[in-house]
Amino acid sequence: MTHIELTKAGVDYPVMRSGRDRGRGVGDLLGGTIFKMESRTFVRALDNINLDLREGVRLGLIGNNGSGKSTLLRTLAGILPLSRGTRTYSGKILTLFSTVAGIDLRLTGLENVQRLAALHQLDPKRIPDVVEDIVDFTELGDFFDLPVGTYSAGMRARFGFAFMTALEADILLIDEVIGAGDKRFHSKAEKRLETFTASGGIIVVASHSTAVLSALCTRAVVMRKGRIAFRGSVPKASAFFTASETGGATGDDPSAEQPAA
Ligand SMILES: Nc1ncnc2c1ncn2[C@@H]1O[C@H](COP(=O)(O)OP(=O)(O)OP(=O)(O)O)[C@@H](O)[C@H]1O
Numbered sequence: 001m002t003h004i005e006l007t008k009a010g011v012d013y014p015v016m017r018s019g020r021d022r023g024r025g026v027g028d029l030l031g032g033t034i035f036k037m038e039s040r041t042f043v044r045a046l047d048n049i050n051l052d053l054r055e056g057v058r059l060g061l062i063g064n065n066g067s068g069k070s071t072l073l074r075t076l077a078g079i080l081p082l083s084r085g086t087r088t089y090s091g092k093i094l095t096l097f098s099t100v101a102g103i104d105l106r107l108t109g110l111e112n113v114q115r116l117a118a119l120h121q122l123d124p125k126r127i128p129d130v131v132e133d134i135v136d137f138t139e140l141g142d143f144f145d146l147p148v149g150t151y152s153a154g155m156r157a158r159f160g161f162a163f164m165t166a167l168e169a170d171i172l173l174i175d176e177v178i179g180a181g182d183k184r185f186h187s188k189a190e191k192r193l194e195t196f197t198a199s200g201g202i203i204v205v206a207s208h209s210t211a212v213l214s215a216l217c218t219r220a221v222v223m224r225k226g227r228i229a230f231r232g233s234v235p236k237a238s239a240f241f242t243a244s245e246t247g248g249a250t251g252d253d254p255s256a257e258q259p260a261a
Pocket residue numbers: 013014015030031032033043044045063064065066067068069070071072
């Protein structure tokens with residue numbers, strides 16, 4: 001059964017530090033927590049994260065700059081090792097971080113699909129169908145035969161999303177890149193993600209846009225200084241996030257301690 005789970009997970013980045021102590025920023029909302037241990041400096045980017053994601057979940061991550069969304073996605077993906085806690089998963093994980101890993105900006109959309117298909121060991125017989133599906137979904141038209149480097153950010157988001165969702169993944173992890181797409185793309189993406197989770201897939205999307213998360217996700221967690229400050233429906237999480245930005249919601253939400261999403 002497809003699942004991905006973090007238990008009491010934490011990530012500390014070791015950093016070089018020579019600057020003086022400037023104290024906390026306004027409201028102390030930005031970034032993780034800087035601390036010293038044995039004369040070395042670290043940024044605690046994730047702390048005590050409990051997430052148990054099961055089949056059919058579409059989870060959004062929301063939070064200020066530096067609150068830990070990208071670190072959490074990379075931890076879920078297994079790209080970053082944990083400093084504490086455990087990660088277990090079953091299923092094939094694919095990521096869409098800023099762009100598709102392995103893409104060559106000098107090659108056309110079509111050439112990239114052919115290359116990436118080989119990289120992902122796609123059955124060559126499937127490539128024509130995948131190409132047709134991507135052309136249809138992205139609506140790139142003649143741009144499909146131009147180098148991907150000539151695409152706008154939103155066009156690249158369309159291309160990357162269409163390619164990743166055409167592969168047979170169980171868990172999709174998507175960062176801010178999705179926010180570059182327009183409304184039409186988000187509504188097409190929503191339908192595709194619905195189908196993906198209906199057949200048992202898991203999706204985690206990080207975005208600053210509550211509109212994007214409302215369109216793509218059914219649940220959300222609010223990250224704050226590397227911790228889960230709130231978890232619940234997307235509208236409730238958005239309201240909590242907005243209130244916390246204006247000082248109306250402080251401290252971790254008690255429900256955040258429940259490993260459910
Ligand atoms: N390579 C790194 N080395 C040291 N610290 C890092 C590194 N990457 C991230 N951090 C720190 O980890 C914390 C979390 O960063 P992360 O990129 O996960 O946040 P984010 O929520 O994705 O931010 P944003 O919304 O700005 O993209 C921040 O304090 C950041 O300074």
